[in-house]
Amino acid sequence: MPSPAYHAPDTVKEATDLLAANKGAKPLAGGTDLIVQMQSGRMAPAAIVDLKRIAGLKEIREEADHFAIGAAVPCTSLKNNAALVAEWPGVVEAANLIGSVQVRNRATMAGNLCNASPAADSVPALVAAGASVVVAGPSGEREVPVEQIPTGPGKTSLGDGEFVSEIRIPRKAKGGSDAYLRSIPRTEMDIAVVGAGAQVVVDDSGTCTAARIAIGAAAPTVLLVEDAGKALVGSKLDDAAFAKMMEAVSAACNPIDDKRGTVAYRKATAGVLAKRVVEIARQRAGGN
Amino acid sequence: MSRIHVTTTVNGDEREYLCSPGQTLLDALRDELGMTGSKEGCGSGDCGACTVVLDGEMVCSCLVLAAEAEGRRVDTIEGVSEGSELHPIQQKFLENAALQCGFCTPGFIVASKALLEKNPNPTETEVRYWLAGNLCRCTGYDKIVRAVMDAAAELRQERTAA
Numbered sequence: 019m020p021s022p023a024y025h026a027p028d029t030v031k032e033a034t035d036l037l038a039a040n041k042g043a044k045p046l047a048g049g050t051d052l053i054v055q056m057q058s059g060r061m062a063p064a065a066i067v068d069l070k071r072i073a074g075l076k077e078i079r080e081e082a083d084h085f086a087i088g089a090a091v092p093c094t095s096l097k098n099n100a101a102l103v104a105e106w107p108g109v110v111e112a113a114n115l116i117g118s119v120q121v122r123n124r125a126t127m128a129g130n131l132c133n134a135s136p137a138a139d140s141v142p143a144l145v146a147a148g149a150s151v152v153v154a155g156p157s158g159e160r161e162v163p164v165e166q167i168p169t170g171p172g173k174t175s176l177g178d179g180e181f182v183s184e185i186r187i188p189r190k191a192k193g194g195s196d197a198y199l200r201s202i203p204r205t206e207m208d209i210a211v212v213g214a215g216a217q218v219v220v221d222d223s224g225t226c227t228a229a230r231i232a233i234g235a236a237a238p239t240v241l242l243v244e245d246a247g248k249a250l251v252g253s254k255l256d257d258a259a260f261a262k263m264m265e266a267v268s269a270a271c272n273p274i275d276d277k278r279g280t281v282a283y284r285k286a287t288a289g290v291l292a293k294r295v296v297e298i299a300r301q302r303a304g305g306n
Numbered sequence: 307m308s309r310i311h312v313t314t315t316v317n318g319d320e321r322e323y324l325c326s327p328g329q330t331l332l333d334a335l336r337d338e339l340g341m342t343g344s345k346e347g348c349g350s351g352d353c354g355a356c357t358v359v360l361d362g363e364m365v366c367s368c369l370v371l372a373a374e375a376e377g378r379r380v381d382t383i384e385g386v387s388e389g390s391e392l393h394p395i396q397q398k399f400l401e402n403a404a405l406q407c408g409f410c411t412p413g414f415i416v417a418s419k420a421l422l423e424k425n426p427n428p429t430e431t432e433v434r435y436w437l438a439g440n441l442c443r444c445t446g447y448d449k450i451v452r453a454v455m456d457a458a459a460e461l462r463q464e465r466t467a468a
Contacts, residue, residue, distance in 0.1 A: 024327035050366075050369050053330065056328060068373075120354055120365050120417070121369070124366075124369060207352070
């Protein structure tokens, strides 16, 4: 394997300059996808820009209206932030389903997102939570909803010199919570056959006032199924609303047949998982 | 091609090596420092045979670039025993016959030590989940889990006695 140049900049500006100067350069966060792809020859970056020495990128900040999670924060660290765990248990759980402890001590949600696998576990949870990312680039920063980053398997909307520097998750709404589940034939160390994330908000009467449903591994990118959320809003999360929601989920799925699952299995399972995550999120939100 | 000079602390000692930019920490440990205790099973983070502790957290050294270790602290299987005196986890692996070919053993021992330092009294389920990233194709895992549970009990006793 031809060896790339290695850079470990101290600032976001230096990182974007390095990335912009060399189209073959790749940002390195946890490396649990990038290094595997380099070793297998699937990817041969001309340069590696390690983000882990940039001040602030390994931190989680609690702001008034959002949590800011640096691009280099490993999944394991999310569990150590009590406020984040309390407000977004589904996001923290999703990120901590990835790989093994060894992998989660390195892997980051920003990397999980930018690797752009349709089966990335943390992505449906982030989409359901209404998270956005800060994209740093040569012309400054822009904020983009998470679901607009992946454009297809292995492909992102990031331009030359750009990288995701931070993930922003809004503070939880009153009466709201989230959940993520995936279907795998084992208990650990596997890739989602289908994944589902949900955020629901319920008022004191138990009526759903807002809902976001996101599905993984059932299309070329993680899907935000807006019709599924709409099917729940205004309902008491009863069977009729669930049936409409599951139908919307299955209709939105556009999966492939592969060794992990068939099209029919994925479509059916996506609906079932969506129902389960909504039920968990409702329970967490304090409803019945 | 220019090589990168890295200074890092390995098992408490300051060490230096030259590495190429794409070289992994596992390869640097084995090929540049001659520390061949950490093994390469898969090279893709699935098997855990290369497990080391980097700044206090266990990682697959095959998924870390050697250049990233600059100024960091790396703890490997070579630092687990005190000279010829085995660590209780190593002793319990022997007593429980928790190894056959032994290729996965360094990774299991480093990972088990990391677990017991964080959680001195794990349940069997916690041990199994913690070690999910370490693959053994010989033992069927039961003896490994028993060895870790035994070692945990012994370490707790030692702590009480001390």
